[in-house]
Amino acid sequence: MKKIKMLKEVFKSNLNWTRKEKHVLLGIGGFIFAFVIGFFGYLFYLQNSVNKAFDSQEGKEIQHSRVCMVNGDIKLHSVRSVTVNGKTYWGCCQHCISLLRYNTAQVRFTTDPVTGKRINKADAVIFPDPHNSRRAMFFQSDSTYEQYVHR
Template sequence: MDRQSIIILSIFGAVVIAGLYWAFSDTFSKIPVDISEEEQIPNELVCMVNDAFMGIEQIPVEADGKTYYGCCQMCVSKIKENTDNVRYATDPYSGEKVNKADAFIVFKPGQKAAVFYFASEGNYNAYLDKQ
């Protein structure tokens, strides 16, 4: 094989590898995460409009200096406009209004999709003790 053929094949191989990397690089960040029922759920894995654990990283939305997460463009719009007061929830233990971006997020008992927002981990533990 002459030098020119080796260079052409090397460039072709590099292009193929780069294309495969580009095509599949996003896939690895979308591998669902498994969280136990008692664990705190990272904010970025929750659609804060549907109040649902999604298992993969959601779309970050900056609003009033805080980061919220939505699963689609409709949810992103609702968060930006705070339609139906979607940036807030009620702490199931204390009844106080909680900003979802600051909340301690966990699964609703017995469910692996719906979530509760607590003002703090202490409120969550007190809620569990009350059950």
């Protein structure tokens, strides 16, 4: 019981701040609030910029060097390359490069969604997925992509 009374008195004594101390605390609180708002505003700006970058490539062929050929992600920058049997493949990390180098689970190949033929990703024509502009789709040729889009 005595401890509770002591805590109440200590707490009460700290609430008797001077006007100057209150202004300092209010200023610090305002600064923190402005910083948080600015930080989240900047994140929103970055997200919109990235979305615009991906949306602007819709329907355009994607450079092989911007696609991780293991997971099909389109990147805003070039990814790492590995040459196997004279063909260049691209991966976003060392793990993906290793999978491509050793062709684990046949990752160097995929199926054209229109013809159903097995194609080598290094030879494929790459376009963004019309339903998700951050994912790549591999096609045998430009004409199979056009057939896919106009189905």
